[in-house]
Amino acid sequence: MRKPVALAGGCPTSRGMSWAQASLLARGLCRGWGGICGAALTGAPFSQVPPQAPRGLHCSTAAHHSDSSLVPRPPEPPRRPAKALALHEELFRQAPDGARDKASFVQAVQKFGQHNVHRRGHVDFIYLALRKMREYGVERDLAVYNLLLDVFPKEVFRPRSVLHSIFIHYPRQQECGIAVLEQMENHGVMPNKETEFLLLQIFGRKSYPMLKFVRMKLWFSRFKNINPFPVPRDLPQDPVELARLGLRHMEPDLSARVTIYQMPSSKDLTGVADPTEPHIVGIQSPDQQAALARHNPARPIFVEGPFSLWLRDKCVYYHILRADLLPPEEREVEETPEEWNLYYPMQLDLDYGRSGWDDYEFDIDEVEEGPVFAICMAGAHDQATLAKWIQGLQETNPALAEIPVVFRLAGSTGELLAPSSGLEEPSPPPPEGQEDEEDSQQQRQQQGQS
């Protein structure tokens, strides 16, 4: 695995440098010849998906449209009959039982090789295959990518002279190779030795796919574990499990306990739960529990939400139970007990403190926020559901019975709501009509609790 990196490191030396300089020069020349060649090498050839495909030297007439999809659209060859593409499509349609899995995909790719000894139209086929990968669920399979690369004929596109490598040799093919690597990159697939070997055979050492490969080897290893809060690649399908994961993801305290206050009534994995009994999953740490027990019952606490949390491609919503920050005059000053430590003094009776030179504290302006006592994720975001959560919390937090709970919920479910920043700011107004109902419910709730 070290070898490609070492190669990349070796690149800027002597030959590599001159090669890079030469290619820059060549690009300049190309621009100069713009009209003659009809080739506009727009953008850096180093960019993996150039907005416009470099055409010209080998006169591929493909007009390359890149759009927002991960896989670049295959060039639409005007000269090539649409029949060819349809033929390729046919390969994918030939699965015996219509199954779309790795085996049928591999079969399709292999059939292409068998039907087409000269590999005619392999670029189009690869582009098509790249787009089909997701359908077949093989977009994260390194072996399949290697198989796709294997479709390229070997040795044909290798530059044979310095000039070849200066002026992009077979740009359309190189670009296609880059597209394969790019799709690997987008799905987090790390290329391996076999990939390297294939690329070497197809494009040679001094080619853009190889450069892309080397860069992937370098940066993948650095970025793979850059997220200090990793999310598993395959998220659980069960909403309760997903909520558990999301709550753990947000809660920094590892001692916090996740409690399932209510299981969804229909427990099939399709996610279609009975709307009357959605799941309610909450998390609370011992510190939060203690803080709630200390809370002054005269001050209300609030249920707020829903706030959104993205876990990979899924968005989940959560609610928090929080209180306002105590005004300074009500805060209890924590005093150190006189008789505290049986063995050694907890504070020295001296009238001088730390000298400025040893004070490494930065002067940070910290905005204090009110305490958060618990977080929950529920299948529904209405007050009735959240009231059940509060009831469940009361079992472990008896103090909650005496504290008035105010529900400040955002209007319709599923909508994102900016967290209220200021404390003085009024809570987001609930939609008309719900307010009265909410107030009355709230009163009922309070009466029920007190």
Add this chain to the structure above:
Amino acid sequence: MSGCELFLRTAAAAARSCRALVAFTASHRALRTSPPSRAFAKELFLGKIEKKEVFPFPEVGQEELNEINQFVAPVEKFFTEEVDSQKIDREGKIPHETLEKLKSLGLFGMQVPEEYGGLGLSNTMYARLGEIISLDASIAVTLAAHQAIGLKGIILAGSEAQKAKYLPKLASGEHIAAFCLTEPASGSDAASIQTRATLSEDKKHYVLNGSKVWITNGARANIFTVFAKTSIVDSDNSVKDKITAFIVERDFGGVTNGKPEDKLGIRGSDTCEVHFENTRVPVENVLGEVGGGFKVAMNILNSGRFSMGSAVAGMLKKLIEMTTEYACVRKQFNRSLSEFGLIQEKFALMAQKAYVMESMAYLTAGMLDQPGFPDCSIEAAMVKVFSSEGAWQCVSEALQVFGGSGYMKDCPLERILRDTRILLIFEGTNEILRMYIALTGLQHAGRILTARINELKRGNVTTIMETVGQRLRDSLGRTVDLGLTGKLGAVHPTVADSANKLEENVYYFGRTVETLLLRFGKTIVEEQMVLKRVANILINLYGMTAVLSRASRSIRVGLRNHDHEVLLANMFCTEAYYQNLFSLSQLDKYAPENLDEQIKKVSQQILEKRAYICAHPLDRTS
């Protein structure tokens, strides 16, 4: 057996006349509230050596020595011939006959004054007997829990009536005492004690409720010293919870035990939970003042630690005998183990540790025996830390000499190793005691240096110039002379080199303490890694002083093998000197040797994840 007891008691009576004063002061030691100003360890923090306290090495008179030896002989005979430590460890209890014999030897009342039927031993004599008793760790712990902490409260803080009522039976061993402080939620944190004592309606009783854990002698004891929270009305009419100490008899009712704890070592000692349920304690049984329990507890804990030094030394001497025998008999490659350098090294280590801790223990005992309640709690804590760590290290090395056979249950080393482990933990863990040693000293130095430091902080030109000049002289390599060596010096010329090392260390330690106080002030409490180094240096300094003092005396009075002592003393002083230099340089600001920041960062990252977070060496990114 009774003859033996009689003999001991007559010997004690004979001793009474000659050391009445010492015995008197020892038995009537009141609660100390303000420590005397001049104590050796505290002065070290100012870079001074209080010679009077430690030179010459404390001696006992010939009569007293004879008396000690008369005590020791029968006890030693009993321990070597009749106590089967292996059996005690295996069965997890001390046989009844052994306990009876211990009682008849008077070992349950060693420090109880004679007028209450105890032996009234001085601290030095107590330390001497501790050497023998420690041959069995379970017995030593049982006895220590009984008298070093269990009944110590009554001696230190009890009223005359309480002493007269309880001490005689405790001294004879008819009653056994236990010390009930630790609770599930409260180790050294007195504020979290949950046990409560509430005054009854008629104000004649306190009703005691709560549980105490890990109580040595918990199942056997009849008298408990219990610490509980009581509501106290302050002078300003506010109600506060304060700790009060009580003498609780098992017969008061409501006292129950949990099942015996299954321990790693000292398996023969009886450790269990003790529960108090509505135990009615008469108000006369309050120990000391109501609400004054914290001080009582502190004094009890501080008073008993010095004896661990001699106890461990006694154990190590025995250990050296056992190990040398094996090393000289066992042959490999046609050579006995004793011919290998790496084995020889271990014996030097054991001898050196034993010598140092013995010196420290008897020096401290001697200081404690001086008239006028000297406060030697720092010294005692240093003895405890040094001896417990030395014990663990030496036993481990001794076991290493035995190799595989040392690991087997048949070999006593395995049991001794398990027994030794507790020494680092009980009577205040070594970490906590290091904090105590460093902070108590820094508090003393900080008060005295207040004026100077304030002037420096205000930028008084004279003081600053003075300090800079002093530092400049120091860095130009001044020779430190604190008056230990030279003509008629306190130290014998043979060990003068080591004495110079000590002087240099002490001087620069004083400078460092001043710098630390200037840098951190009272926030030094939070700098535990700094405090650890301060404590380590101080322990080394005290050890150096003790061995120099003892070796000088040995040379001057011409004791047997004093050249061996000189070797050990010089060896220890040199080692400690370089350790101290290293620690001192670590205490400098921006010292490259100081890895505290890295250490903190590593531990923080681990604790955040609560796991070892490095990837497996075989992991790959692809």
